[in-house]
Amino acid sequence: MLRRNFRHTMRNPLAMFNAIIMPLVLMFLMVYILGDAFNVGVNYADYATPGLIVTTICYGISPTAIAVNSDMTKGFINRLRVMHVSRGAVLNAHVIETMLRTLVAIAFIIGVSFLMGFRPSASFTQWLGVIGIVVLAVLAIGWLTVAFGLAAKSPESAGLIGVPLMILPFLSSAFTPADKMGPGARQFAEYQPFTSIIETVRGLLTGAPSTGSAIAAVAWCVGIALIGYLWARRTFTKRG
Template structure:
């Protein structure tokens, strides 16, 4: 079998594991919707953002939908390394790259399902983007690049962890970081220190790019910064994950 065939087999394996784990499905698909209901209907009127709050919050919640599905990936990758399945794969001459590729593709597909569900609910609650067809393509492209970058970094964190339990905790910073960005409120409404952190952390330009695209007013500077961050995260995550996997396997 070719490396591509091995990757498809690993993808099917990971998809079955995700489907059999209700907690991972909840975290990946339902939790972002719960956050939308909480922020929009419980706190939305408390934030003065100049537009309907659901239009403001949806881009940030899209990014959160990517992040909330990552802990199960870290745990799954670490479990593969600590429970002996990799030794069985080695005996079967399964491509090493296929194991990691399967996790990446499964995570990205889960992200896409979660984002589709989130955007569908947003439309039900009054989301009214002004994006053109080209803008929507830009949104899809950025979401895909972000998903791949976050997946590789999460896999690297999972491989670096000593146990599945610590692997689940390793992705917590990625889950929490959007809360300290412009996802919920504009950075310029934050206090000193936190405002500067929000402005210069990697998720803010990604969120602002999504927001601009969905509003029909894309910003080239935000887009360049967003794709640069995604590329940097993807390269670091891939190199780190590949090295850790080779060392541990």
């Protein structure tokens, strides 16, 4: 199943292109055009890169939702019923392929960030912490995306389901501190899951991790992953 998904990705390079090009455009926009307008107290490339990492995760989910829905609505799952194939392997393969594709895109974005002035002060151990949080976040969003794809009525609607997740990073501390936002938006940004994930990654990269943010980030990721997994398995069993 995983090899099949990789072949589909190679035949549709636009999926990887979209996951990279949009965060890249945002990076140039936020750092080179709008960066000096934000008073964040540090080099803006250092501040924005963690938010761009999360944005990259969100911009890479639509192809997964479409692929999962296509498998469900075009009869692929029905063909597996007469084969000795674990139907759960279909979902696992989509999640793993999404994770690997997204991590490649994130590595590319981080590389470009270095060219734009990103200078982290994280130790080796803190870099491992960054990788762990990012992988956990990708896993959580991956399972939620698979659940969205299974619940959608058509591949077209599955592609639109990811739009709210693409907007959420802009309503977090990704590009500007939450305490500089207006009433309502500030409270939402402070308590939504992406803010704790971004702040954890930001703290680790700057060499000043926050235990509170890390605990909140892990709790959010585990909770989202569990909800997505249970929802996906239930929908898969019901529709498959």
